[in-house]
Amino acid sequence: MLKNRRILLQALAAATVLPVAAFAQGSATYPSDTVRMVVPYAAGGATDIVARAVADKMTGVWSKPVVIDNKPGAGTTLAAAHVARAPGDGHTLYMTTSAHTISASIYKKLDYNPVKDFAPLTLVAKVPLVLVVRPSLNVRTLTDFIKYVKANPEKASYASPGNGTAQHLAGEMFNTAMKTKIVHVPYRGDAPAITDLMGGTVDAMFATLTVVIPHIESGKLQAIAIANGSRVEKVPTIPTFTEAGLNNFEFATWFGVFAPASVPKNLRDRISKDIQAVVLTPEMKKKLVDMGGEVVANRPEEFEAFVQTEARKWQEAVRISGAEVN
Structure with missing residues (x-):
């Protein structure tokens, strides 16, 4: 009887351990197949x-x-909904931006919860926004830009990479702060927005610094002011909004997995840990700094706390600006 009981207990213990051991073995061989990193914007933009x-x-x-899987549209919510429904086996990852923490406040209805349905892995980098205009606008200072948009209410326009993005919300906060009526024109990503800006279809953009640096340096876009607490090393001649005359106007996007x-x-x-190690290599750090970014590469717990803080901050920004996406 005792012998049989010992055999039964050993069998039960083995049954409990086997799944854990099997998972550990599977984890050790991760990934077992192609990993898809979903990006909620079109190819060519900063996030991409x-x-x-x-x-x-x-x-x-x-x-x-x-491999990169570009799924632009609906202010990143199409891609986010896709990732939220994906298996949690590590073969579907999501590189997104601050729009992820804005969506819960700016959209009336979502098919997912931006906080509860995702596991934060690491915050790669933060990048400030910069106000850029088409050179044919013939304005070089914030004062001149404000004069232009106030003289052209509901005609002057600004582009963004999509509804509900930091770039969109920064424009609405600018309208609120300066009592202007610049028309928002959403695009499916940074690249098409910047193409139309350089082509003269729209007047301005509160753009991620990363993606417009080459166009600023080439003279295809005119930088007005940077939405950061201090000037950025990569583009030291661009004044902050505070220096240009608008205090406490600080907006940044970020890239997180x-x-x-x-x-x-x-x-x-x-x-x-694997992604952090890659981001912190000298080569990758230099690349991110050259793109106007501040390298972070933090732990999941730190990124999770950051996401919650961001969600609260953007909720307040949405409330103040009155921005809304139906």
């Missing part, structure tokens, strides 16, 4: 550029392809 740089390095680290919320904690931690 950063995602491709990270994906290229991760392909070497993991010895499996890490998430997984579906169902990803196991040990796999989440491993993916995070």
